[in-house]
Amino acid sequence: MLNIEHLTKAYGEKKAVDNLSLHIAPGEIYGFIGHNGAGKTTTLKSVVGILQFDAGEITIDGISIKENPLECKRRFAYIPDNPDLYDYMTGIKYLNFIADIFGVGANERQARIRKYADDFELTADLAQPIAAYSHGMKQKLAIIAAWLHEPKLILMDEPFVGLDPKASHLLKEMMREVCDEGGAIFFSTHVLEVAEKLCDKVAIIKGGRLIRSGAMEEVKGDESLEDVFLELEGEVC
């Protein structure tokens, strides 16, 4: 579903991502872990067409993000690490705005907004301006917005930050549902316990280079993901 081939992206002289290749198949929850500044956000922003990259190719369902970004964007949703939404809009206005962009019909959008807002206990706040939302409430709104057009691929940068335990649990269930229905999820996290329990596959990036990837059980073997990660972090590139 998502193919990243030899992705390279530099900021000036500094290579933030160096020759990274990764393949994410339907049905997979794929975790992306690495130290601060390892290149996770740069990779995600390159995949979703926010950043121009220097070399490599990224395709979603075989469609190039460079050549046909709109077709790609119809298929995925992206939740950035900071839910900077439009503060002056109310929650419901924002969700309708996103639904309009993706052409979600009136009945579907109403049903989905009602379901997800109820599940996240956000319904009573939808009439409030986003400026009045807490970080966690903004994150919930961003998640609902991402799920509105039923994307096949969902990319998320640190999605659990700021969510309360109930919302985190719900998000994990929603992620698994997407994958059970043939979709795929690629997300970054620093919470290795969550990654270990939730992910089918995991990729570890260090200094812009992919240093380990594959099925969770294979990557971690008999150890915890945290132990494997810390061992790899300790090794010289």
Ligand SMILES: Nc1ncnc2c1ncn2[C@@H]1O[C@H](COP(=O)(O)OP(=O)(O)OP(=O)(O)O)[C@@H](O)[C@H]1O
């Ligand atoms: N706009 C930018 N200009 C210059 N350098 C940047 C820019 N954005 C990121 N970098 C650098 O690129 C490297 C990778 O950063 P990136 O944000 O992709 O890391 P990350 O793995 O997402 O980190 P974190 O876990 O802290 O969010 C870092 O060395 C960072 O300093």
